[in-house]
Amino acid sequence: MSESSIAIDQKYGVKFLDRTSDNIEVVQVKPDMLVETVTYLKMNKDTQFDVLYSVSGVDKDGCFEVVYHLFSTIFSKNLVLKVIITKNCPDVPSLTGVYSAADWHERETYDLFGINFLNHPNPERLLLPNDWKGHPLRKDYVNDDERLSWNAR
């Protein structure tokens, strides 16, 4: 495994994790340093990751991973950021101040995973109805809403 080719300042405390099988770097970021790190990655002239094209969650054993996919239109380079958070306290700072695109992606992740994005301007469900119970993409989700069952009607 080779080291990261992207020079990120030591003070952000990021950790180079791995490469995906198609050779995209995966970097772990601490939740409290996320906004600073992403602002640095966007503004620094050597990185310039100006597109946030996807935010998603992964329900791993014992923790949630929030995965950010960044792209630089200048260098045509991809980067994957991962924030690992506990299941008891699934809170991540929102990136809506840095990228407008984060708005809906974060709402979708909240909707399907129940991850709270702090300081999000509009933290509502996006794809599912507002009165939906639970967060379906969690591995322990059971759909026992009786309103949805045909037999109960």
Added chain:
Amino acid sequence: MSKLKENIIQKDMLINVGPQHPSTHGVLRLIINLEGEIIRDTKPVIGYLHRGKEKLAESRSYTQYLPMVDRVDYLSGFFYQAAFCYAVESITGLKVPRRAEYIRLITMELNRIASHLLWLGSFLLDLGATSPLFYVFREREDILKLLEELTGQRMMYNYYTFGGVKKEIPEGWIAKVLGLCKGMPKYFDEYEAIITKNPILLERTKGIGVMTPELGVDYAVTGPNIRASGVNYDLRKSNMYSVYSEIDFNTCLEESGDSYDRYVVRIAEMRESVKIIEKALAQLPGGIPEKLRVKRVNCGCKKEECQYCGFDTQLTGKKINPAVFKPPVGESVVSIEAPRGIATCYVVSDGTNKPYRVKWRTPSYSSVQILPELIKNRPYSDLMPIFGSLDVVLPEVDR
């Protein structure tokens, strides 16, 4: 009575567009705040077509999930299958023969033309022009007939498989595609003669819905929409997936980023796609299938590097057994330049026969997200020229 009239004019009015408005392609609801005729604020409500594609993946094996992938976007099924196949191949380390890569490229470009043609017809229908719809369906029908002959389906193709494609090209298919490619530029000239300099279209789309490059990049808008604003962001050029590196083509860029430029970029892209198909057919390893079969029988050496019976002219590399197909632990992100922008498939595998997590990033999602910004402070009559030009397909937004 006069008091009521005053109130209507002075007060903001909340109107509801959709969910079943005929010009919202699919089921989209817009809650629009109007002041007189000017749109002040818009709130899109999506999710009416949410089918839970990501959840469904977790309870199905890879091969069972493959046919469902087409349904993410019914107008460009090949691209989503390609994204999923490339992601799984990347995790597994499956190699794709070059003949299969070329067949994938040709079918994807044919699909791109069909998708853009449907957009062209429906966009002009939104603006009140009925006849272009009949023109574009004439050509789209020809393409769909060819794809039906190849795959057996008109829209949900299910043609790609892990490590290649499923079926050999039928006899005479290549000649038919070449014939179609020869006629296509003439048809495009025909549309442009009707549409491009039409004063009504110019009046309704020039300078309307201007998306600045900064705004578009901030909202992660991709594809023809961002290229109309002058951002050179084409994955076929910059990332070179598949065999695009072996084919010479141009990226179509425009400057101003209004609705009219988005139309111009898409027409130019269709012309480029025709050229790409012609070049790819000329370079297809192995060539015409009936000749290839004869040459294979005559050669019969079965060596890896042979140009008739070697690896590069196969349809699939290593045949997988769907019952025991288990990619190793790992993850992969694959981005594909779909007709509407960048489609990304993020697959996490935990070593079992079912994907642990599949995430779809679809291009129209960003296009709907930017819509309130584009129609802000515009008259209500500009809603359709702007929304139509973004080429939104709602099933793809909701997944």
